[in-house]
Amino acid sequence: MRPIKPTRKAGLWTLTRFVPKGFRHVEARKVVRVSTGIxxxxxxxxxxxxxxxxxxxxQLEAYWRGLDAGQPVAPVSATTARAYVEQMRSRHLPAGGLDGNAVEEIARRVAALMRAGEAANPTLTLKAQPTPKSAPTAAKRSGVASSTKIALSTLLDEYEASQKVQLAKYSPDQLRRWRNGRIRAVANLKQxxxxxxxxEDISRDDALNFRDWWxxxxxxxxxxxDSANKEIGIISRMVHVLNRSKRLGLELVFKELCIEGGGYEQRAAYAVDFVQNNILADGALDGLNDEARGVVYVCAETGMRPVEIVNLTRRTIRLDCDVPHILVKPEGRVLKTDYSDRHFPLVGVALKVMSRNPNGFPSYFDKSPVLSATVNKYLSAHKLRPTSKHSLYSLRHTFEDRLTAVEPPEKIQAYLMGHKYDRPKYGSPPSLEQLKGWLDKIAFRAPTSFEP
Structure with a gap:
């Protein structure tokens, strides 16, 4: 067999072994890589x-032999590697001319590594060789969980299974976006x-290399x-949750890796006159399909989030009442915050649009990214985005500016925006009549060519 040499991987010395043919029936991996932490x-x-x-x-070969003999031992891991590195803080021993004391020192270090591995991973349970129910493992008797190997390629599946209660509330599009963000984060980490x-084999140095890459x-x-910190946070959260739920006893190497200097970058708000004279001008949005144009008008008038508008249904659109209004409810989806759950009076152009669309906007139902992409592309092509920071969502910021100009009570403004009101929650929410009174003060003039 060729001598085993350390290989370089992501700035660290690493053990890299192709699984020998004689052990492939007990080892699922084709190649085993374990960082030394050096x-x-x-x-x-x-x-x-x-x-x-x-x-x-x-230790790796002992692990394979144990599996083959039906007597699994502790698998080699980053934990045992770090323990060994700790033991090597004494002087380097030359390869040649070893005296008896030097040989004893090497034996001591290897023994320390093996003990560290056994302490970190008391037992190993393999799917191919399950432990009989009648024979509880030493780990179960001692209250320490057995080792559970979770690869990055299966990390999302494991994490998703642990979050099934919360994810059951997500709409298909929300679930798709939730998954995509985590798929992307894991793919970047694997790169x-x-x-x-x-x-279990990812070290703190590996985590720091991930941050350095970002x-x-x-x-x-x-x-x-913020994009970098979000992905680092996603990985940290996934590992933390699985470490806790599966009792892995891992060092949480992705904690406290936040890159400083980030911060929320607020979208630009349209000037009120620009919305009235350009976006709501006769014919300005004629190139958009009816539903997309309707969503833009409702967003401009109400400041509601586009995702809230496209997910309205016949049940949440209330036109046949004293104060026509819409309800923002978690119907088959999760709202952005608990404060997003609210009723909203319809005035001005929003009332005309919803009277024309009593069933909502089915073409964009649960497809708010498609709607936003369609509208923003149109706004760009028709010079309706004064800067790159202006977008459909900017109409929500304009709505807040319009409210601020008429100085409603803080509770009214927070409620209409779907924001948290920083006071103890007493009594009932503002009535439809109260809200309508304030909205009437800031209502836009509808395009004369737009008929309900």
């Missing part, structure tokens, strides 16, 4: 790394690590700090 920069010649890799390889990896992208331009 930075290449700290050990450029790989002297300490070489010694660490030999010890890790010895930095050089491939798939068990979360920082390089931010410096190069095109990536925002």
């Amino acid at each position: 930075r290449v920069a700290d050990d450029p010649a790989g002297i300490r790394a070489h010694e660490a890799v030999q010890a890790l390889n010895s 930095v690590l050089g491939g798939d990896r068990y979360i 920082q390089d992208r931010i410096v190069a331009g095109g990536v925002k700090i």
Whole structure:
């Protein structure tokens, strides 16, 4: 067999082994990679790394032999690697001319590594060789969970299963977007690590390399700090939840990796006159389909989130009453916040639109990203976005400016916006009549060519 040498991976010295043919029936992986936790920069010649890799390889082979014999032992992991590195803080031992004391020292270090592995992973339960129910493991008797291998390639499936109660409330589009964000985060992490990896084998250095990769992208331009922090947070949250629910006993290596300097970048608000004289001008939106144009008008008049408007239904559109209104409810989907649940009087152009669309906007139901992309593309093509920071959502910020100009009570403004009201929640929400009185003061003039 060729000598085992440390390999470089993401700035760290790593043990890399192709699984021998004789053990492929008990090892699902084709290639096993375990980081030594030693930075290449700290050990450029790989002297300490070489010694660490030999010890890790010895444990790995013992692990395979144990599986083959039906007597599983603790698997090699990043935890045991870090324990071994800790043991190597004494002087380096030369490869040749070893005296008896040096040999004893190597034996001591390997023994320490094995003990650390056994302490971190008392038992191993394999799906291919399940432990009989009649024979409880030492881990169960001691109250310590057995080792559970979770690869990055299965991380999302495991995490999604742990969140099934909350996700059951999501609409199909909300679930799609939830998944896509996590798929993207895991894919980026795998790219930095050089491939798939068990979360148990991911070290703090690996996590720091992930943050460094994001920082390089931010410096190069095109990536925002908040986007980087969001993905780091997604990975941290997934690992934290699974560590807790499966009692893995992992070091939470992705904690406290937030990149400083981020912050909420508020969208620009349209000037009120620009909305009235340009967006609501006769014929300005004639190139949009009827439903998309209707959503723009309702958004301009009410300041509601586009996602709230496209998910209105016959049940939440109330036209045959003293004060026509709409209800924002978590029907088959999750609202952005608890404060988003509210009733909203219809006035001005919004009342005309909803009278024309009593069943809502079926073409865009649960498809708010499609609606926003369609509208923003049209606004750009027709010079209805004064800057790149203006978009359909900017109409919501304009609505808040319009409210502020007439100085309603703070409770009224927070309720209409669907924001938290920073006072104890007493009594009932504002009535439809109260809300309508304030909305009438700021209602836009509808396009004369627009008929309900």
